[in-house]
Amino acid sequence: MKAANGTLFDKDGNPKPGILRGIERALDIQRPLILSNLNRLRRRHPEASPAELARFLERDYLRATTAAGAAVGATAAVPAVGTIASLGLSAAATIGFLEATALYAESVAELHGINTEDPERSRAMVMAILMGEEGTALIRSILGASAGQGAPQYWGQMVSKSAPNSLVKSLTKSIQRRFLKKFLARQGGFMLGRALPFGAGAIVGGTGNHLMGKAVIRTTHEAFGPLPHTIPGELADELQLPKPGNGEKRA
Structure with missing residues (x-):
């Protein structure tokens, strides 16, 4: 555990600069x-509704993050890979999980x-x-009072549309401090689990990422609410449908 935390934090308990840059x-x-990302799905499924496209996004997100967690955990079973090297790969997997989550969540936001x-x-x-739940409560406490009676029902729309820039800056600073402390502390345990030998790291890595991914999907639903029946106008203009007869196959 000390080695895992040392991969993420300096001796004063602050996130290492390289980790911070990677997270940003x-x-x-x-x-x-x-x-x-949305164009890729729309070309394969040109008749899909926003709700159907969101389900494809969920499927791809869970598959990618679960497989990545298991793959990194499996390196601990390779004799040539030591514990410290496994922890380094695990830290890189943490950044990869964040990238996949950002791509998924923002793709869903665009569908709304x-x-x-x-x-x-x-961000x-x-x-x-x-x-x-902690992030949801923080956003509602900071932005809810300022939005008043006309506040959107779902906080994802509040952050992305109606909140003034000054409040968003204050929110970002507040949430980033808590996010780094909570997320990285939790990742220290996951990194240790992914470094376990004899194949246990693959199980911990795959299962841990899958559970975190499911929690992300659940919170994303709560943040944005039901999807519209049709692709929103601005997004529809930017998505490109395949031309007839181009021979492209559907997945």
Whole structure:
């Protein structure tokens, strides 16, 4: 456990600069990548509704994160890979999980008609989703009072649309402090589990990522609510349907 925490934190208990930079990059998914992700699904399923596209996103997200966690955990069973090396790979897997989560959550936000162009709003939204109930409570406590009677029913829309920029900046600072403390502390335990030998690391890594992924999906549903029946206008204009007869297969 000491080695696992030493991979993430310095001697003063602060996240290491490399880990912080990795987290910041992982959370800052650019909108063109999100649109490309949705385009990929829409080309394969041109008649799919937003709800159906969201289910495909969930499927791909869970498959990718579960497989990645298991793959990193499996390295601990390789004799040539030591514990410290396994912990380093596990730290990289943590960043990969964050990237996959940001891509999933922001893709779902776009299906709700929420533009993810603003990186600060998107970052706050993703961190709150990863924090689950605590993130939801924090957002409602900071933004709820200011929104008053006209507040959106779902907090994901509050963060992404109606909240003033000054409040979003305050929210981002507050949530980032708590997010880093809670998420990285939890990851220390997961990193240790993924480094277990004899194949146990693969089980812990795959199961841990799967459970975290399921929690992310559940919180994302709570953040944005039901999906619209049709692709929102701005997003529909940016998504490209395949041309007839191009021979592209559906997945």
